[in-house]
Amino acid sequence: MAVEPQAVLLHTLRDLGYTDVKNGCEIGECGACAVLLDGEAVNSCMVLAMQADGADIVTNSGLGTMDKPHVIQESFADAGAIQCGFCTPGMVISTKALLDRNPDPSEAEIRDALSGNLCRCTGYGQIVDAVKLAASRLAGASSQREDARSNSKRGRELDSSNRVLESGDQTKVGGES
Numbered sequence: 001m002a003v004e005p006q007a008v009l010l011h012t013l014r015d016l017g018y019t020d021v022k023n024g025c026e027i028g029e030c031g032a033c034a035v036l037l038d039g040e041a042v043n044s045c046m047v048l049a050m051q052a053d054g055a056d057i058v059t060n061s062g063l064g065t066m067d068k069p070h071v072i073q074e075s076f077a078d079a080g081a082i083q084c085g086f087c088t089p090g091m092v093i094s095t096k097a098l099l100d101r102n103p104d105p106s107e108a109e110i111r112d113a114l115s116g117n118l119c120r121c122t123g124y125g126q127i128v129d130a131v132k133l134a135a136s137r138l139a140g141a142s143s144q145r146e147d148a149r150s151n152s153k154r155g156r157e158l159d160s161s162n163r164v165l166e167s168g169d170q171t172k173v174g175g176e177s
């Protein structure tokens, strides 16, 4: 799309219908407008739209929907980390960026990663709990995937050794006849 040179990414995304990108302060203080720009969480109110030319942009609704929520979004709901919900899209984006680079963060690392996201409702305790919950669920899912991969590899190995045995038997049977 064509944009004015001074167009701000926050307004451009909202004009395109991505209203999950929240307009809180417009001065880079609240984190409500956070999006992933090539995998990095940035405040979209501090980025010109043309600076995002050719970049991958992911907003909260790009991670998951009401019907198919992302693990992080589900964890925020399950941990009671959402009250008015205004800060939540930015919190979810900052959490995604954190867990992508550090899947097992300490509480201090979680608080540090979310220090640019302000919440006026929750007092942050449940938000930290939500990030821990998401980290443990994602770790569980990835170890289940690992198990499934190694089970299927073991299955393939057993299958192929059975085939070797069977073909050995046939040779033997063939030799006897």
Ligand code: FES
Pocket: 022, 023, 024, 025, 026, 027, 028, 029, 030, 031, 032, 033, 034, 043, 044, 045, 046
């Ligand atoms: S609206 Fe961008 S940081 Fe507050």
Ligand code: FES
Pocket: 081, 082, 083, 084, 085, 086, 087, 088, 118, 119, 120, 121, 122
């Ligand atoms: S839930 Fe209301 S601002 Fe965070």
